Each structure stands twice: as C-alpha cells, then as structure tokens.
Amino acid sequence: MAGVATSGRRRSRVGPYLLVAPALVYLVIFFLVPIWSLFRTSLSNNAGSVFLPELKFSWDWSNYGDALTDFRDQIVRSFWYAGVATLACLVMAYPLAYVIAFKSGRYKNVLLGLVILPFFVTFLVRTLAWKTILADDGWVVDALDTIGLLPREGRLLSTSWAVIGGLIYNFVPFMVLPLYVSLEKIDPALLEAARDLYSGSWRAFRKVVLPLSMPGLLAGSLLVFIPASGDFINADYLGSTQTRMIGNVVQQQFLVVKDYPAAAALSFLLMAIILVAVLAYTWALGTEELV
Amino acid sequence: MAAAPTIEARPSGDVVGAPAAERRRGRPGRLGDFVLRLVAGLVLVYLFIPIAVIIAFSFNDPSGKFNLTWQGFTLDNWADPFRYPQLTDALWTSLQVAVLSTAVSIVLGTLVAVALVRQRFTGDKLVETFLVLPLTAPEIVLGASLLTLFLDLGWNRGFGTIIIAHIAFEVSFVALVVRARVRGLDWTLEDAAMDLGAPPLRTFLRVTLPLIVPGIVAAAMLSAALSLDDFIITYFNSGSTLTYPLYVNAATKASLPPQINVLATAILLLSLLLIGVMALWQRRRLTA
Numbered sequence: 116m117a118g119v120a121t122s123g124r125r126r127s128r129v130g131p132y133l134l135v136a137p138a139l140v141y142l143v144i145f146f147l148v149p150i151w152s153l154f155r156t157s158l159s160n161n162a163g164s165v166f167l168p169e170l171k172f173s174w175d176w177s178n179y180g181d182a183l184t185d186f187r188d189q190i191v192r193s194f195w196y197a198g199v200a201t202l203a204c205l206v207m208a209y210p211l212a213y214v215i216a217f218k219s220g221r222y223k224n225v226l227l228g229l230v231i232l233p234f235f236v237t238f239l240v241r242t243l244a245w246k247t248i249l250a251d252d253g254w255v256v257d258a259l260d261t262i263g264l265l266p267r268e269g270r271l272l273s274t275s276w277a278v279i280g281g282l283i284y285n286f287v288p289f290m291v292l293p294l295y296v297s298l299e300k301i302d303p304a305l306l307e308a309a310r311d312l313y314s315g316s317w318r319a320f321r322k323v324v325l326p327l328s329m330p331g332l333l334a335g336s337l338l339v340f341i342p343a344s345g346d347f348i349n350a351d352y353l354g355s356t357q358t359r360m361i362g363n364v365v366q367q368q369f370l371v372v373k374d375y376p377a378a379a380a381l382s383f384l385l386m387a388i389i390l391v392a393v394l395a396y397t398w399a400l401g402t403e404e405l406v
Numbered sequence: 407m408a409a410a411p412t413i414e415a416r417p418s419g420d421v422v423g424a425p426a427a428e429r430r431r432g433r434p435g436r437l438g439d440f441v442l443r444l445v446a447g448l449v450l451v452y453l454f455i456p457i458a459v460i461i462a463f464s465f466n467d468p469s470g471k472f473n474l475t476w477q478g479f480t481l482d483n484w485a486d487p488f489r490y491p492q493l494t495d496a497l498w499t500s501l502q503v504a505v506l507s508t509a510v511s512i513v514l515g516t517l518v519a520v521a522l523v524r525q526r527f528t529g530d531k532l533v534e535t536f537l538v539l540p541l542t543a544p545e546i547v548l549g550a551s552l553l554t555l556f557l558d559l560g561w562n563r564g565f566g567t568i569i570i571a572h573i574a575f576e577v578s579f580v581a582l583v584v585r586a587r588v589r590g591l592d593w594t595l596e597d598a599a600m601d602l603g604a605p606p607l608r609t610f611l612r613v614t615l616p617l618i619v620p621g622i623v624a625a626a627m628l629s630a631a632l633s634l635d636d637f638i639i640t641y642f643n644s645g646s647t648l649t650y651p652l653y654v655n656a657a658t659k660a661s662l663p664p665q666i667n668v669l670a671t672a673i674l675l676l677s678l679l680l681i682g683v684m685a686l687w688q689r690r691r692l693t694a
Binding site for chain 1: 438439442443445446449450452453454455456457459460463474475513514515517518520521522524525527530533536537539540542543544545546547548550551552553554555557558570571573574577578581631634635637638641642650651654655658662666667670671673674677678681
C-alpha cells in the first residue's frame with residue numbers, strides 16, 4: 116500500500132522534463148528558430164545581385180508595405196476564396212456529420228472510414244482529377260451549359276469557381292471529422308427531450324444541437340480556413356493568372372524569383388491575418404475550446 | 407474509435423419510452439429526415455467522384471502525353487506499372503522518407519505524450535500549447551520558414567532536409583494522437599509491477615509498452631500518411647530530390663503518364679487491405 120501511495124514521489128522530479136526535452140528541443144530548432152529566421156528575412160534588404168543574393172538585416176519594415184500594395188489583389192482573393200470555401204464546407208459537412216453521428220447505426224465506422232478514404236490518394240492526383248471532370252469538353256460543362264447555369268466565362272476550368280470548388284473538395288473531410296466528434300458527444304436522450312419540449316425538429320436543432328456542436332464547428336472551420344488561405348495547388352492546377360492566391364506568390368517569390376525578403380514578408384502577413392481572423396472568429400462564436 | 411458507443415448501445419429510449427419514437431415517426435419530420443439523408447449521401451458521393459475518375463483513368467489509353475481526356479480502354483498500364491523509373495524512384499523515396507521520419511517522430515512524440523498524460527509538472531500547459539502551434543501555422547509558412555533556416559545555415563536541400571521538415575510537422579500530430587489514446591489508461595499497473603519487484607526496464611517493456619502500443623500504431627499510420635501525401639512543405643525543402651507528390655507536380659508541366667493513376671489506385675487498395683487486416687487483428691485480440 117505504502118508503495119502505491121509514494122510511487123509518485125519515488126520518480127525523480129526531472130523525469131517528465133527528460134521525456135519532454137527531445138521533442139521540445141527539436142521543435143525549437145526546426146520550428147521556432149525557422150520562424151525567427153523567416154521574420155529576420157522579412158526585415159532584410161537584398162544587398163547582393165539578383166544571381167547572388169546577399170541579405171542584410173536592417174529592421175526594414177518597407178517589405179511589408181510593399182507586399183501589401185504589390186499583392187493586395189492576391190491577399191484579398193485568398194481570404195475571400197478561403198472564406199467561401201469554409202462556408203460551403205460547413206453547409207456540406209454538417210448534414211453528413213449529423214447523419215453519421217445520429218442516424219448511421221452500425222454503419223457508423225464504415226461511413227467514417229469512407230470520409231477518410233480519399234486521403235489515401237495523393238492530394239495532387241485528386242486535384243488533377245478535377246481538371247478532367249471540369250474540362251471544357253467534359254460532361255459537367257455540357258450539363259451546366261444545357262440548363263443555362265454555366266458562368267459567364269463560358270467554362271469552369273481557369274475560373275474562380277474551379278479554384279473554390281477544388282478548395283472545398285480538398286478540405287471537406289477536415290470539417291466533417293471535428294463536427295462528427297462534437298455531435299457524437301451529445302446524448303441522444305437530450306435530442307428526444309428537446310423535440311418534446313420544442314415540438315419542432317428545426318427549433319430543437321437550433322436550441323440544442325447547434326450550440327452543443329459549436330466546438331466542432333469552430334475546430335472544423337479553422338482546419339479548413341487556415342490551409343485553404345495558404346494553399347496554392349488548387350489555384351495552380353484549376354485556376355489561371357486571374358485566380359492567383361498568396362500561396363502562389365510566396366511560392367514563386369521564394370523558388371523562382373528568389374526575392375526572399377518580399378516572400379518572407381508576405382508569409383508573415385498571411386500568418387498575421389489568419390491569426391486576427393481566427394481570434395475574431397473564436398471571439399464571435401464565444402467558445403475557447405479548441406483542442 | 408472502436409469504443410465509440412453506437413446509438414443502439416445507448417439506453418436513450420428508456421428516457422422517453424417507445425411511444426415518443428413512434429409519435430415522431432408520424433410527424434412531417436419524416437420528409438426532413440429523408441432530405442437530410444439524401445444530402446449526406448450526395449456529399450459522400452461527391453467525395454468519391456474524383457476517386458472514381460482516377461481509377462477509371464488508370465485504364466485509359468491516352469493519345470498525347472497528358473492522361474486527362476478519355477481515349478479508350480486498355481490494360482497496358484496495369485501490366486507495366488513501373489514503366490517510368492523516375493516515378494518508381496520517387497515513390498520509393500517517399501516510402502523511405504515516410505518510414506524514417508515516422509520512426510523519429512514516434513519516439514519524440516510518444517515520450518512527450520506519456521509525460522503529459524502521466525504526471526502534472528510545472529509548465530505542462532505551456533508544453534501542450536507549444537505542441538499545438540505548428541498545427542495552426544499554414545503549411546506554406548512552415549515550408550518557407552524552414553527554407554530560410556536552411557539558406558541561413560547554407561545547407562544543401564535534399565533527402566536530409568525533407569526528413570527534417572517531415573519530422574517537424576509530424577511530432578505534434580503523434581504527440582496529440584498518442585496523448586488522446588493513452589489518457590484513460592490505468593497507470594497503477596506500472597506501480598503494481600514495480601511493487602512486485604520488476605526492474606524499471608522490465609516494467610516498461612512488459613507493462614507500459616503493451617498499454618500504449620495501440621495509440622502508437624494509430625499515430626504511426628497517421629504520421630506516415632501525412633508524410634506520403636505532403637507536397638507544400640516538401641516542395642520548399644527538397645532541392646533536386648523527388649518524392650511521389652513532387653514527381654506528380656513536375657509531371658503536370660511535362661507529361662502525365664497513366665502509371666500515376668495505376669500507382670495511386672494500387673496505394674489505395676493496399677491501404678484498404680492493411681486497414682482490413684488491422685481491423686480483423688484487433689477483433690481477434692478483443693475476442694481472444
């Protein structure tokens with residue numbers, strides 16, 4: 116008995132720190148230091164030539180102003196696309212998550228598996244498949260043309276519609292899963308009671324289910340919005356020069372143009388805007404439960 | 407997930423009784439219920455439209471360099487899946503990266519998870535917050551920041567930097583998954599083993615490890631899947647090394663052979679097989 120009671124003290128006090136240290140040291144070196152390095156780069160000047168860049172650190176905030184004015188369109192477009200995609204994911208994912216949580220019976224795990232299954236095919240190959248589906252001579256364009264719903268560009272590929280569609284497709288599962296987790300926690304007895312009290316299913320949903328699913332709704336929105344606003348694959352494969360997002364610019368500035376300070380400043384702007392948006396959204400929904 | 411109770415398993419009917427359920431079935435809610443199921447079904451179908459296209463196009467016989475429009479049915483691609491050595495090499499590189507990076511991140515992440523679950527210590531909340539941080543940054547920022555670090559250090563980018571980058575984003579996932587899976591475990595079993603005279607190493611191997619293995623397996627699968635599928639972070643830190651997603655991206659600019667679809671389909675089938683085998687194994691373990 117005494118052994119059990121004192122076992123906590125028998126271990127040395129440094130124990131947990133030894134366990135935590137390797138991962139923390141790794142993340143400091145390969146996550147925090149790089150972020151610092153990116154920040155320094157964003158405040159540097161290119162003192163060398165185009166072919167042999169030589170960065171001088173100089174608290175040069177003008178990179179941020181330049182990035183804001185030069186790439187204003189791409190910045191606005193990124194958050195517009197990401198916002199629309201998040202909303203569409205929410206509208207599509209909620210019914211699915213609801214059905215899986217409350218109405219799937221013994222097929223629950225099968226349905227969850229089906230939601231995850233597309234992940235086993237590389238994200239790039241799935242996005243390429245949309246290029247085939249939305250092609251100008253494909254059946255989707257034909258069908259939309261017949262019923263007169265084709266956007267005024269006369270096509271789908273290379274339009275904002277295709278890029279937003281690609282974002283929605285790629286991130287819908289990230290909305291379904293957290294919504295399912297929070298819906299699944301709701302006691303079905305509570306649903307019955309709510310229906311008896313409020314008589315209408317819709318009011319029962321609004322007064323009971325929706326508020327209780329807020330943590331999942333918030334987590335899902337972040338899991339869609341954050342990667343969607345930084346994405347550049349959908350804009351690259353399904354869009355045109357008119358649909359370029361922040362990610363496209365950052366990628367090009369870093370890897371093609373090699374204007375590191377401008378690219379770094381733009382990356383930091385992306386992160387800062389996301390942070391503000393996330394805080395505002397969290398505050399508006401009134402929940403602090405993130406994990 | 408296996409422990410998640412299904413609706414039938416819950417005694418929900420006891421609260422209001424069967425009449426309530428019957429009454430509900432008679433209401434106009436029935437139409438709403440149908441619409442709800444229909445929408446959910448359509449969303450599921452939507453998730454699989456591209457998958458169906460990918461599988462179908464693995465049997466395509468493209469006339470040009472790009473396997474993007476349907477020309478005709480052939481089995482040739484499946485007869486010769488490894489026709490493009492660059493593609494096969496890239497896939498092999500991806501598998502190596504996934505295994506190596508997952509091996510390291512499993513060790514780092516599991517240690518943190520065990521420390522967080524088992525004991526309270528000063529700063530544990532801080533550690534948890536720090537672990538979540540890499541998950542809240544967009545991938546492009548993670549990739550770009552590592553690139554600036556490697557540029558600052560003057561390191562050549564390639565296989566090594568890809569592994570470093572993958573571990574950096576996998577550790578947090580592993581730690582959070584393992585933590586979630588081992589949270590409710592009975593750690594007094596460890597004390598019992600030690601009280602019975604087992605030395606620490608033996609206790610760890612015979613008691614602790616078997617307890618946390620299911621969590622570790624789940625985390626390892628997630629970590630490997632993330633690694634195999636990662637494009638953005640890898641793209642910034644790969645140098646001239648090609649992983650499978652990087653090969654696909656390069657191919658979109660030059661030529662898209664149907665073997666990409668063949669291998670994607672094969673990976674999907676192999677994953678399904680693996681999941682099936684694991685599910686059977688788990689069921690046998692539970693019933694044994």
